[in-house]
Amino acid sequence: MMEEHNCRIMISVLGEYVDGTLGAELCADLERHLATCPNCRVVVNTLRKTVEIIQEISADEAMSQEARQRLFARLDLMEYLPKPPGAEPERSMLHIRPGEPCPQCRIGVMDYDGMLSLVCPVCGFGEGGCFT
Amino acid sequence: MSGSKSGTTSYSLTALRAGDRAEFSHLVESTSDSIYRLALRMLGSPQDAEDVVQETYLKALRALPGFEGRSNITTWLYRIAMNEALMMLRKRKPEAFFLEDMEKEDEEEFSEPYQIVDWCCLPENELISGESRKFLDTAVAKLSPALRAVFLLRDVEKLSIQETAAALNLSETAVKTRLLRARLKLREELSEYFGERMKSGLEPMLGQAG
Ligand SMILES: [Zn+2]
Ligand SMILES: [Zn+2]
Numbered sequence: 001m002m003e004e005h006n007c008r009i010m011i012s013v014l015g016e017y018v019d020g021t022l023g024a025e026l027c028a029d030l031e032r033h034l035a036t037c038p039n040c041r042v043v044v045n046t047l048r049k050t051v052e053i054i055q056e057i058s059a060d061e062a063m064s065q066e067a068r069q070r071l072f073a074r075l076d077l078m079e080y081l082p083k084p085p086g087a088e089p090e091r092s093m094l095h096i097r098p099g100e101p102c103p104q105c106r107i108g109v110m111d112y113d114g115m116l117s118l119v120c121p122v123c124g125f126g127e128g129g130c131f132t
Numbered sequence: 133m134s135g136s137k138s139g140t141t142s143y144s145l146t147a148l149r150a151g152d153r154a155e156f157s158h159l160v161e162s163t164s165d166s167i168y169r170l171a172l173r174m175l176g177s178p179q180d181a182e183d184v185v186q187e188t189y190l191k192a193l194r195a196l197p198g199f200e201g202r203s204n205i206t207t208w209l210y211r212i213a214m215n216e217a218l219m220m221l222r223k224r225k226p227e228a229f230f231l232e233d234m235e236k237e238d239e240e241e242f243s244e245p246y247q248i249v250d251w252c253c254l255p256e257n258e259l260i261s262g263e264s265r266k267f268l269d270t271a272v273a274k275l276s277p278a279l280r281a282v283f284l285l286r287d288v289e290k291l292s293i294q295e296t297a298a299a300l301n302l303s304e305t306a307v308k309t310r311l312l313r314a315r316l317k318l319r320e321e322l323s324e325y326f327g328e329r330m331k332s333g334l335e336p337m338l339g340q341a342g
Contacts, residue, residue, distance in 0.1 A: 080157030
């Protein structure tokens with residue numbers, strides 16, 4: 001049958017059609033067919049929607065903060081590790097003593113630098129400015 | 133959408149090649165979530181995905197001085213990551229790799245759409261929440277590695293056809309064919325699943341519509 005024959009031919013151009021990259025002539029052919037073929041209309045709509053919802057569920061997938069830390073540590077980039085977004089509670093330096101693990105990266109050990117400021121040698125977390 | 137050009141982010145290749153660590157960390161920070169997501173969907177294991185991400189940047193760090201910049205740097209990273217992921221997958225699931233089958237599949241005709249149900253009108257939360265989400269993840273995971281790689285780069289990471297071809301070392305024709313095949317397979321799976329849900333949810337939905 002003519003219609004079914006058309007449906008089969010149309011399949012191979014559906015990808016470019018939903019991407020909007022199908023050449024003008026084929027595009028016009030396909031749209032003429034779609035106007036008369038409800039089945040192919042459903043296929044086009046659900047094909048678009050399929051891509052759309054998988055994009056949607058993937059968009060917010062991200063590495064955990066722990067995995068990010070391990071990555072930056074492995075690459076020896078801890079000093080560039082960005083602070084996690086959101087409310088990071090300010091850690092008071094008053095409770096940190098030399099020799100304790102760094103509260104920020106948990107890798108370095110807090111130590112005094114040349115200026116007698118307590119800092120983490122790995123990520124640089126520590127006192128800034130004056131200390132009284 | 134930030135998409136294929138990885139947004140407007142640009143990196144100084146000169147700085148990267150010279151080993152500028154701040155610039156490299158900038159590159160890592162802005163690309164690692166995408167690389168992780170890709171690896172996770174290729175491998176299905178967060179631990180394996182993390183390993184792939186680490187290996188990718190270690191390799192990149194070593195290869196950067198020789199990087200010629202003929203392709204976009206993010207495409208280049210995707211290429212390294214995809215090679216790592218496929219290598220690991222080959223180790224984990226050797227049965228999933230039959231190269232001749234993949235090439236034979238490229239020659240086959242597209243199978244005709246079978247499920248004809250218009251489920252597009254289902255409410256958004258029904259489509260992407262809870263149980264559906266799990267189903268969608270599984271549907272993607274069920275694609276063959278060859279189809280999944282193309283689908284993820286093009287449709288999830290939004291690389292162009294050309295960039296996808298470069299990242300996978302395939303012709304653009306092969307990319308287009310595999311992409312459509314992957315999308316059609318997913319469409320069948322989703323149509324069957326959501327078609328069922330439409331049937332079971334039809335009455336309450338009609339009630340609401342009134
Ligand atoms: Zn038709
Ligand atoms: Zn630290």
